[in-house]
Amino acid sequence: MSGSEAVGRKSGARLSAFKRHENLTPLSIFLGFIVVIVILQLITQGISRFPTFISPVNVLNILQQVGVPGIVAVGMTLVMLSGGIDLSVGMLASLVSIITASGLTKWHLGVPGSIAAGVVAAILLETLMGFIISRTKVEPFIITLGGMITFQGIALLVSNSREVILNGELNFLKANLIQGAKDPATGLNLVIPPYVLIFFLIVLLAGLLLKFTKYGRRIYAVGTNPLAAYLAGIDVKNMKLSVYVIIGFLVGIGSVMLLSRVNTGIITLGQNLEIDTIAMVVIGGTALRGGKGNILGTLIGVFFLGSIGNAMNMLRLPSEVQFVAKGLVVIIAVSAGDVSSKVSEFVARRREQA
Amino acid sequence: MRKEALESIREKGCLAGNQRMSQILQLRNISKTFPGVKALQGISLDLNEGEVHCLCGENGAGKSTLIKVLSGAYQPDEGGEIVFDGRKVALNPHLAISLGIQTIYQEHIVFENLSIIENIFTGSEIAHGMFLDRRAMRTQTVDVLKYLKSGLDPDTRMGDLSSGEQKMVEIAKALVFKRRVIVLDEPTASFSSSEIDNLLEIIRTVKGGGIGFIYISHHLEEVFKIGDRVTVLRDGCKVSESGMEGLTKSRLIKDMVGRDPSTFYQRERVAAGEVVFEARNVGGNGVKDISFALRRGEILGVAGMAGSGRSELMNVLFGNARLERGEIRIGGRLVKHSSPKAAIKNRMCFITEDRQSTGLFLPQTIAQNVIVANLVNVRDFVLRPVDDLRTGDDYARRLNIKTTDSRTRAINLSGGNQQKVVLAKWFNTKGEIFIFDEPTHGIDVGSKQEIYQIMVDLLKQGSAIIMVSSDMPEVVSMSDRVLVMKAGGKAAELAREEITEENILGYSIGDSEI
Numbered sequence: 114m115s116g117s118e119a120v121g122r123k124s125g126a127r128l129s130a131f132k133r134h135e136n137l138t139p140l141s142i143f144l145g146f147i148v149v150i151v152i153l154q155l156i157t158q159g160i161s162r163f164p165t166f167i168s169p170v171n172v173l174n175i176l177q178q179v180g181v182p183g184i185v186a187v188g189m190t191l192v193m194l195s196g197g198i199d200l201s202v203g204m205l206a207s208l209v210s211i212i213t214a215s216g217l218t219k220w221h222l223g224v225p226g227s228i229a230a231g232v233v234a235a236i237l238l239e240t241l242m243g244f245i246i247s248r249t250k251v252e253p254f255i256i257t258l259g260g261m262i263t264f265q266g267i268a269l270l271v272s273n274s275r276e277v278i279l280n281g282e283l284n285f286l287k288a289n290l291i292q293g294a295k296d297p298a299t300g301l302n303l304v305i306p307p308y309v310l311i312f313f314l315i316v317l318l319a320g321l322l323l324k325f326t327k328y329g330r331r332i333y334a335v336g337t338n339p340l341a342a343y344l345a346g347i348d349v350k351n352m353k354l355s356v357y358v359i360i361g362f363l364v365g366i367g368s369v370m371l372l373s374r375v376n377t378g379i380i381t382l383g384q385n386l387e388i389d390t391i392a393m394v395v396i397g398g399t400a401l402r403g404g405k406g407n408i409l410g411t412l413i414g415v416f417f418l419g420s421i422g423n424a425m426n427m428l429r430l431p432s433e434v435q436f437v438a439k440g441l442v443v444i445i446a447v448s449a450g451d452v453s454s455k456v457s458e459f460v461a462r463r464r465e466q467a
Numbered sequence: 468m469r470k471e472a473l474e475s476i477r478e479k480g481c482l483a484g485n486q487r488m489s490q491i492l493q494l495r496n497i498s499k500t501f502p503g504v505k506a507l508q509g510i511s512l513d514l515n516e517g518e519v520h521c522l523c524g525e526n527g528a529g530k531s532t533l534i535k536v537l538s539g540a541y542q543p544d545e546g547g548e549i550v551f552d553g554r555k556v557a558l559n560p561h562l563a564i565s566l567g568i569q570t571i572y573q574e575h576i577v578f579e580n581l582s583i584i585e586n587i588f589t590g591s592e593i594a595h596g597m598f599l600d601r602r603a604m605r606t607q608t609v610d611v612l613k614y615l616k617s618g619l620d621p622d623t624r625m626g627d628l629s630s631g632e633q634k635m636v637e638i639a640k641a642l643v644f645k646r647r648v649i650v651l652d653e654p655t656a657s658f659s660s661s662e663i664d665n666l667l668e669i670i671r672t673v674k675g676g677g678i679g680f681i682y683i684s685h686h687l688e689e690v691f692k693i694g695d696r697v698t699v700l701r702d703g704c705k706v707s708e709s710g711m712e713g714l715t716k717s718r719l720i721k722d723m724v725g726r727d728p729s730t731f732y733q734r735e736r737v738a739a740g741e742v743v744f745e746a747r748n749v750g751g752n753g754v755k756d757i758s759f760a761l762r763r764g765e766i767l768g769v770a771g772m773a774g775s776g777r778s779e780l781m782n783v784l785f786g787n788a789r790l791e792r793g794e795i796r797i798g799g800r801l802v803k804h805s806s807p808k809a810a811i812k813n814r815m816c817f818i819t820e821d822r823q824s825t826g827l828f829l830p831q832t833i834a835q836n837v838i839v840a841n842l843v844n845v846r847d848f849v850l851r852p853v854d855d856l857r858t859g860d861d862y863a864r865r866l867n868i869k870t871t872d873s874r875t876r877a878i879n880l881s882g883g884n885q886q887k888v889v890l891a892k893w894f895n896t897k898g899e900i901f902i903f904d905e906p907t908h909g910i911d912v913g914s915k916q917e918i919y920q921i922m923v924d925l926l927k928q929g930s931a932i933i934m935v936s937s938d939m940p941e942v943v944s945m946s947d948r949v950l951v952m953k954a955g956g957k958a959a960e961l962a963r964e965e966i967t968e969e970n971i972l973g974y975s976i977g978d979s980e981i
Contacts, residue, residue, distance in 0.1 A: 341824070
């Protein structure tokens with residue numbers, strides 16, 4: 114390694130974030146996130162005296178709420194980076210929860226067997242959709258919409274349109290890893306269940322996958338320009354297939370976690386999951402047209418949407434108002450992201466002309 | 468209302484019979500300058516009623532620009548004027564249409580899912596208030612189709628018609644709306660030979676009604692069959708105008724080429740090595756029976772008119788289209804390219820013509836673009852972004868890409884620098900057999916020379932190059948041999964001393980008498 118290269122890299126690292134326009138979009142999202150957090154903290158401080166928004170007990174609370182959608186959002190990020198979308202994740206999650214719950218209560222598959230049945234079913238169904246999407250020219254939007262409706266039907270058939278109640282077989286998944294820890298200010302119990310850790314583990318793995326592997330580079334290439342990617346020797350069809358296999362696996366384990374929280378396999382379990390996860394990914398700066406975005410952005414998007422939902426619950430806003438607020442957040446965040454990327458492109462062009 | 472269109476056509480027919488040579492359109496001293504390029508210089512041209520005036524010239528001679536001036540899409544530079552029916556006019560697309568100048572482009576711009584009637588009338592429907600007069604539109608369509616001696620059902624879906632029939636519908640549309648000038652740009656590019664004869668017959672019928680045609684074609688046979696006058700353009704200038712009497716094909720070809728070869732790029736020659744690439748009777752993707760051998764240190768130019776199957780052949784060689792017949796050998800070994808991936812593994816590189824849509828990942832950085840094709844050869848699963856940047860910076864420096872570092876996005880680079888990013892992407896695969904499809908298309912003169920030098924450097928390192936080009940000086944100056952294609956087949960293979968503009972053009976047009 115020559116000296117000039119080392120210097121080059123060092124000066125690259127020292128460039129301010131604003132000069133490197135690639136970083137501007139996630140940065141602006143992050144700044145927006147901080148501003149919202151501060152505002153929420155001030156409001157909650159004013160209204161309820163305990164616990165406030167940024168108290169340890171509430172932060173852990175948020176983590177429990179966003180853990181499962183977060184896991185699915187990671188999968189959705191990969192799908193959207195490759196230029197696809199998956200509308201079926203919500204109903205697939207309901208289906209998996211019903212299969213796993215039925216396995217435990219009706220089919221006597223045992224705990225590992227039931228979990229495996231749910232996860233394998235999710236992978237198989239997503240693989241099937243991925244196969245159709247990658248081998249035909251039909252829009253992924255349509256295929257996964259059809260998948261969503263089909264999975265709803267299968268779920269209702271499997272459960273006879275009833276809920277399947279567990280007897281706490283999956284409680285080990287929500288065991289508190291820091292049993293006995295108390296919030297210093299309020300004295301409330303602090304809780305970190307295993308699935309929060311699994312969420313962080315998956316975020317870390319997916320982040321590394323995208324940034325440090327051959328696979329990651331190929332995903333971005335396929336999402337940016339599938340034609341050029343094919344001519345550059347990338348197996349575009351199988352790349353597209355692979356992201357659906359991955360999201361199938363993530364929906365599978367996410368739904369089992371969700372099931373452990375509620376103890377009931379029911380059709381409404383995954384309701385709106387696709388909307389929440391797509392919103393999280395989009396807030397995080399990932400483009401619907403593919404090729405643009407990263408896991409860090411998605412992580413921020415997950416916390417962003419989760420915090421807002423949590424704060425509105427603390428403020429006891431009715432759910433109707435919450436929908437309006439969430440919707441507006443998505444619209445504002447994404448428009449602001451586009452404006453900021455236009456600004457940064459303008460800056461970049463001026464920099465290159467100079 | 469019913470017979471209005473036809474009557475007007477007949478009326479004009481009489482008119483034309485009486486005063487045979489009345490002038491409709493005149494262009495005087497038309498120039499058009501784009502930043503850095505003089506696309507047209509002082510062109511004068513006129514068109515009479517009932518006349519077919521042919522425009523000939525190589526790719527890039529300025530024909531398309533001239534058409535765009537006629538259709539009002541481009542405004543000519545100061546000093547030129549356009550006279551229509553004796554009146555000076557400043558054309559814009561709307562005025563051109565309302566005066567009666569209909570331009571029919573090479574690519575069909577049609578509504579495939581609508582019927583013939585709907586295609587003709589969309590945008591100018593006959594209506595009473597808000598209700599369409601379907602009967603009037605139908606009868607007018609039927610009348611014009613009858614006039615053109617076509618047996619087509621006016622309700623046929625446009626997408627179900629052949630390209631020849633679609634072209635006929637576009638001419639029918641011009642007749643329905645009583646246009647007086649019809650500009651046809653390469654109308655027969657995708658036609659079978661019987662369709663060409665049909666179209667020429669239709670043109671004869673229509674011009675008999677007093678309508679003037681500007682007819683652009685690469686096919687000199689058609690020019691001689693249908694033309695009344697021929698104007699030849701070269702590099703934006705008018706070279707000659709002549710009637711058909713006494714005109715020969717070789718005369719036309721001489722006019723179309725005839726540049727001074729000493730102004731061409733002078734490249735350094737490299738001693739040719741052993742044969743690295745061989746195509747034997749290759750067919751598929753519209754290409755038939757192509758054979759050639761390529762040696763190290765050599766550029767094989769591939770010439771031919773637009774639509775002669777050059778890019779199609781390249782796609783077959785690179786595994787992007789199926790090889791249906793024949794075989795490909797690399798280094799004497801028989802290879803099967805089921806996909807571009809296989810071709811890259813066999814050390815092939817394909818610099819495509821449309822670099823923005825098939826070569827580059829525009830929103831991505833230079834580094835991301837440079838490393839992507841070589842992923843095929845990379846064994847490691849784990850890669851470090853720092854290494855990507857180093858590779859990117861390295862190529863940016865070696866190829867003199869104008870940028871601060873390789874984190875700049877490809878979209879923010881100029882055409883020449885973008886082309887260098889594409890080259891870097893392929894150099895990084897350590898390939899040896901390069902296909903360049905229009906290597907300097909849309910690139911400024913300075914970058915052109917740089918890219919020529921880069922190609923020569925490749926030859927010195929023992930690589931071999933297949934170069935498809937429509938730029939005649941480029942083919943003549945860069946090639947060691949030239950393969951001339953025509954209608955998907957091989958028309959000729961020219962050795963170094965036979966490479967002249969005249970020979971290439973002659974064989975591309977398929978004239979054996981030269």
